[in-house]
Structure formats: C-alpha cells, structure tokens
Amino acid sequence: MAASAKHITNWHVTSRVVAAAIPAFILANTASVLLALLLPGAKIGSVATAILLSFGLWTAIIMWVFTVKRLRTVWVGLISSIIVTAGAAALLLWLETNA
C-alpha cells in the first residue's frame, strides 16, 4: 500500500485524517494519563505536567500518522498503543486505590 508522490489516493488521506482526529486524540489522552501516573513527585505536579505536554504528544502522534508508509501500520500502531497505555494506566490506578 506504499504510496508514491504520484498517487496519494483520497482514501489514504481521508483514512489518515480520521486517524489523526480520533485514535490519535484518544492515544494522546491515554498516554498523558499514564505519564501523569508515572511521573515522580507530588501528583498535582505530574498531572499538570502531563496536561501541558498532552497537546505536544497529540502533535507528535499526528506527524507520525502522516509519516508511516502503510495505512495498516498506522491503525494497528494507534490501536495497540491505546490498549497498552490505557491498560497500564488502569493497572496503576487500580494499584493506587487498592494497595
């Protein structure tokens, strides 16, 4: 599915725009929450740092979405990253409340 400069199909563009808008946004959120839980120090500081970085994270993910050659890599990459970050964050939250 690698696209050359000559034929970037509409499908390629649309699919990536959707990926940048929805799963990339979700990943920016799950990854930021994970970051907030992992950063050392007072929790409010970690949360504020993660919030400050969240838009930067979203930007980086969007740039990645438009760099990768294969559409499949984009979607598989985003969805698996969401599962991993959300799972790790859920585990940390569970440990926080039940430990």
Place this chain on the structure above:
Amino acid sequence: MIGSFRQSMTWLHTWAGLVVCWILYFMFVTGTVGYFYTEIDRWMQPDRPVAMDASFSEAVAVGRAHLEREGAGADRWFINPPRGREIPHLRTFWQKPAAEDGGDIQRGNDELDMRTGETVPESVRETGGGQTLYRMHYILHYLNRDIAYRLVGILTLIMFIGMVTGIVVHKKIFKDFFTFRFAKGQRSWLDMHNLFSVTSLPFQLMITYSGLIFMVTTWMPLVAIGSYNFDTEKAAEVISEATGEVSIEAAGVPAELVAFEPVIARAEQAWGDDSLMRMEVRHPGDANARIIVYRKENASRVPARMVFDGVSGEVLDGRTDYVSTPIVVAATFLGLHEGLFAGPVLRWLYFLSGLLGTAMIATGAIYWTAKRRNKNPDEPEGRGFRFVECLNIGTVVGLPIGIAAYFLANRLLPLGMENRAEWEVHVMFIVWGLTLLYPVLRSRVEAWREQAWLAAAAFAAIPVVNVLTTDNAHLLVTLPAGDWVLAGFDLTAIAAAVLFVVAALLIGRYRPRSHQSVEAAAERGDATAQSSAVA
C-alpha cells in the same frame, strides 16, 4: 506517507497549512490588533473620561462604598482598582446567588469615577470597542462559544503542526536567513515566508503553544479526570486548590465585615508598598466572610494571594507560592500569551511579532498559488486553484479593509442607532464579504492592486473622518496635546495606509510571466527560472 520523512512532512505542512490559513490569518490579525485593545477602546469612545490613578486603599474604599449600596446580599464582591492601561477606571463586580424559589444569578459590573464614586458615564457611541475585536481571535463571532472554543483549539493545533513540520522541512534554516531573492516569483514568496517565520520563530512557538494551553479545559479535560480515577469532583477540587481557589460556604450568621485598612497594611507588609493588584470578598456581612488580596504579578496569569478572615481580619492563608511548579509554568505561558505586563516598547514588539506571524501565513498562502502557477504556466486555472486565489486576495487585503470599516463605522453610524455596537461588527463582516466576492469578477493582478488601493483609502480615511466627526479626539488636537494613545491610533492608521500604497504600487509594476518568457529564460540558462519551471 509519500517518499522520505521530509517529503511527508512537506505534504503535511502544505495541506494542513492551506486548509486553515485564512481563518488563522483572521485569528492572527485580530489577536495582534488586540494587543492594543484598551487603546482602541479609548479611541472608539473618546468622550469617556480618561484613566484616573488612585492609591489601592483609596480605590477599594470607593469600591466598598459602592458595593455596600448596590451589592448588598451578594456572595461575591470584586474590587479592581485602576491600573494603568489595562484597568483605566476602578471596576467593581458583585454576584448574588439565585433565590431559593428559582430565578437567575444576578450580577452587577460597574466602572466608577474615583473623584465622585459614581459610575463612569457610557460613551454616546455605543460600541464593541477594541475588546470585541480582540475577542474574535478566540471566540470568532456569530458562533456559540463552546463550538468556537472547540474549533479554535483544533485550528491552533493545526497551526502548531504547521510550525513543527515547517521547522522539520526547513533544511538550511540559518543559511536561508541571509538569503532573499527579490522579484523572482515563486522563489521570492518562499524566501519571504521563510524570513518571516524564522525571524519570529520563538514568538510564534510561544504564542501557539500557550494558545493550546488556553484550550486545555476544552480539549484535554480527561487527562486530569482520568488521572484521578475518573473522580471528576476530586480532580476539580485538587486543581482549584493548586491554583489558589478559595472555597467557603456562608455560615448564615450575620457579622460585620472588617475594615479594609489593616488587611491592606498586613498584605503590604508581606509584599511591599504598591504591590497589591485587586481584592475579592466572599460572603460579605456573613460570619464566614473571607477577604482575598491578590498581588501584582509580572508574567504569571495566576497571581499570588493572601486570604483573610473577613470578620476578625486575621490571616488564614498567607502562602504566596504555589503548590506546584508546572502550574506556575502554565500560568506564565498564559501570561506571556496575553502580554498584559508589557510596557510600551515590549507591547509594540508583541504587535510586530504578531504582524510577522500574519505575514508568515499570508506569504505561505500566496506561495501555494505561485508554485502551482509556475508548475503549469499554460494550463487553464482549475476551479480549486481559482478558489484559493480569490480567498487569498479577499482575506489578505480584504480583512484589513473590513477592520478599517469597523473603525469607520464607529464614527459614521448614527449615534442613537439600535444595536449600534453589533452593527459595527456587521459592517466589518459585510465589507470583508464583499472583498471576498470582488476578486471573482476581476483578474488576479487587477484584484490585488485594486483591493490594495481600497485598503489604503480605507485606512487613510480614518484620521480624516475622525477630524470631521469628533470635536477633540483627532490629530489636530491630540498631536499638540501629546495624547499619544489617541494620536497613536490615527498615526497607525496612516502607517497602514502608506503600507498598502506601497503594496499597490509594487503590484502595479508586476507583469505576469508568460510561458514563452520562462522558456526563453531557460534557453539563456537562467538557473532560477529553469528550476522553478520544472519544480
């Protein structure tokens, strides 16, 4: 996506930029002008009394007397003493809770004359002022505020993506800084785009990322909520505590509010003379009353504060620092974005940096058309191409014409007109709309040139109309009197007119290159023409 990393990023830079460039241009123009919103406010209501200075304790005494009359039974008072350009008059605000049997929350917002304690009379010119123009850069206009915030957040994110990809794409950032090829068509537009972007890069990065931070509560609330295990109340509580919010319920037992003098003396003892910014009272007249005194800050948008018991006058919370450094970082970013702390020189620098950002967007948009025209000089222009071109002409020159019309409307609309303030804005958007349509009827070069002349005429008309419609707010009076706020506005309008005259003359000298001339140049071995012809 296409070819190498840099090629993909070039693609993203080009198309992300193109899709939003006109509305980003609108945000940059209105935001840049907004750095002078209080000066514009004054020009648009020249008959209102000018700023009055007063000491903090005098001002809060006048404010308290007013609030005891008007704001009895309120659960919140704010007293904002006059403070230079930003707060020209003493401001008071009160808010009464909704009655238990229904009804709305009541609020009162007043500006007071320090000499009389009475409210400052409204101008005969009902106007939106500079504030309305300034607010357009983040709430646009004619849109529901929630929708506008969401939209502006996404636009700002795309702006940020445009900047980061622009930096990535730009190989020779330092070398190109010293490169400028004048009057070489496509290449010159790219050089200008680079020049404007690179010279103002730190400002553009700061203004865009801090713009995103303003959108955090709209777009990223889940980061905080998720981090507190989806306990929304807990998250809100922790954050408001960290930003210094004071939460206290009324006791329901009446008690007299303590005198302000000792409270002020105690705060000045901690922070120094002339260090206080504003004052807030919670539940005045209740046993649980609180007085909160805020300190003047430099850049930070969240000021340090001291909390006093409103009955005994004791210090309850004298903490002057914040719980967390990242929150100070965020507050400083927001403060830098607004630039309220800036003196005259820095304020003009903010303005110029904003203009550079505006020029960066405009040249980028024009480069898109120049590049495509060069690529296929003989092909008839497609509909999409024409659409971009008309939007470019109608926005880059048309929006400034609309803004000039906004100022002219302030002077020319009938004084007693109903909804006059709204009509000023309607005039602005109607004129901008017309300048968007006009290029459709004319050829490209004609439209650019004629609209540039129109912009020049519109800005030149401002000081003239001002002489004809005001008694003492025009240059013949303000220049001799040395009133630099009012005179500065008219002089800036003249400078804008001169700028557009120069632009119109430059466009007048422009001759579009035909395909033959490109070929001829290529035969002569003109490397630039050759490379741009094949690009």
